[in-house]
Amino acid sequence: MPKASQKKSPIAPPLSGELLAWYDRHARDLPWRVGPNARGRPDPYAVWLSEIMLQQTTVATVGPRYAEFLTRWPDVNAMAAAPQEDILGQWAGLGYYARARNLHKCAVVVANDHGGVFPDNEDGLRALPGIGDYTAAAIAAIAFDQRAIVIDGNVERVVSRLYEIETPLPAAKSEIRERLEKIWPDKRSGDFAxxxxxxxASICRPKAPSCLLCPISKHCAAQKAGTQENFPVKAAKKAKPNRIGAVFALTNTRGEMLFERRPEKGLLGGMLGLPGTEWKEELKGDLFASAPAKSKWKKTGEATHTFTHFHLTLDVYAGVAPKGFRKGASQQWIKPDEARLPTVMKKAVGIARQD
DNA sequence: CACGCGTGGCC
DNA sequence: TGGCCAAGCGT
Structure with missing residues (x-):
């Protein structure tokens, strides 16, 4: 093999230019994107915020929630100055709550240690809380015009089809990165990403890709072979076990319900929820030992919810606070309609109020 | 590397 | 209707 072929070409191949030309015509108009006529670079804070919110979350879901965040906290110093519980409350319903905890941590670090200015390179960004390989590369490319290889689920799918990569994900990641190194342009890195x-998202979808509309189909090995839907190859998934628990909805005479803040780590960490038992394979022992007060508890129904790695059934009990009840340090009275809760707890509250 | 970590939409 | 999927990260 000639030496020259072992060195990566400094010139991006036709495929790259063709894809960029397609993007110039068909780029989606998204809230966090600066328009084609915008001058200068996008705001790194806005890019960062959008990228964190978009981790494993659909564009449709993020859209309105992104606008709320940006309005409430217009810059990184404003977000850093806010209490963590305000960020968590605003995040309620979006899931993967570690993202919200790290969002605040990151804002504090940028505000305190970087003078309110985001690092302008991949390594600097990668060192911040909540920013991994993907997000560091995305911010470096989109906000700072750095040549950074951006690999998310979409990119994995596109590349694995282009080259019919048979290695299952996530092991295929290194091979995908090598392929991308050879086609990634020096200019317009963010646009290319x-x-x-x-x-x-729009053409090379997981199911029923629109290869007839694809600007780079003529370069695609899977399209040539008709094997598009066989890629990417993924490792088999595990079955989700069932778990069960009980929650207690205690109300007072002011129409408020008792909530408690969950521990910082673990499932729904730092979020408000109803007090209750642990969630295990079986409900055993005295349920009411886990209740927040002695009361005439009445079961009003069951809430079911599926998390990433298990199915949950929650027995929901409603009761009224006895005279002289004193709440614990982690507990607070809130009107149910005003509580910013994770979805599973919102379901449980709805069932507690049915009677 | 494998696992824990949410939620909503889609077929 | 249950599994699959979505701009992943931390440990």
């Missing part, structure tokens, strides 16, 4: 993601 977003062109791959837009292609994956």
């Amino acid at each position: 977003q062109s791959l993601m837009d292609l994956g």
Whole structure:
């Protein structure tokens, strides 16, 4: 093999230019994108916020929630100055609550240790809380015009089809990165990243990809072979076990309900919820030992919810606070309609109020 | 590397 | 209707 072929080409191949040209015509109009006529670079804070929110969360879901965050906290110093519980409350319903905890941590670090300015390179960004390989590369490329290889689920799918990569994910990641190194342009790195993601979202979809509309189909090995839907190859998933628990909805005479803040780590960490038992395979022992007060508890129904790794059934009990009840340090009275809760707790509250 | 970690939409 | 999927990260 000639030496020259072992060195990566400094010039991006036709595929890259064709994809960018397609992006110029078909880029999605998204709230966190600066328009084609915008001058200068996008705001790194806005790019960071959108990227954190978009981790494992759909564009449709993020849209309105992103606008709320940006209005409430217009810059990183404002977010850093807010109490963590305000960020968690605003995040309620979005899931993966570690993202919200790390969002606040990151804002504090940027405000306190970086003078309110985000690092302008991949390594600096990668060192911040909640920013991993993908997000560091995305911010570096989109906000700072750095050549950074951006790999998300869309990119993995597009590349694995382009080259019919048979290795299952996530082991295929290194091979995908090597392929991308050879086609990633020096200029318009952020646009190229977003062109791959837009292609994956709108054309090169998981099911029934629109290869007839694809600007790079003629370069695609899977399209040539008709094997598009066989890629990417993924490792088999585990079955979700069932768990069960009980929660207690205690109300007072002011129409408030008792909530408690969950421990910082673990499932729904730092979020408000109803007091209750642990969630295990079986409900055993004295349920009411886990109740927040002595009361005439009445079961009003069951809430079911599926998390990433288990199915949950919650027995929901309603009761009224006895005279002289004193709440614990982690507990607070809140009107149920005003509580910012994770979805599973919102379901449980709805069932407690049915009677 | 494998696992824990949410939620809503889609077929 | 239950599994799959979505701009992943931390440990």
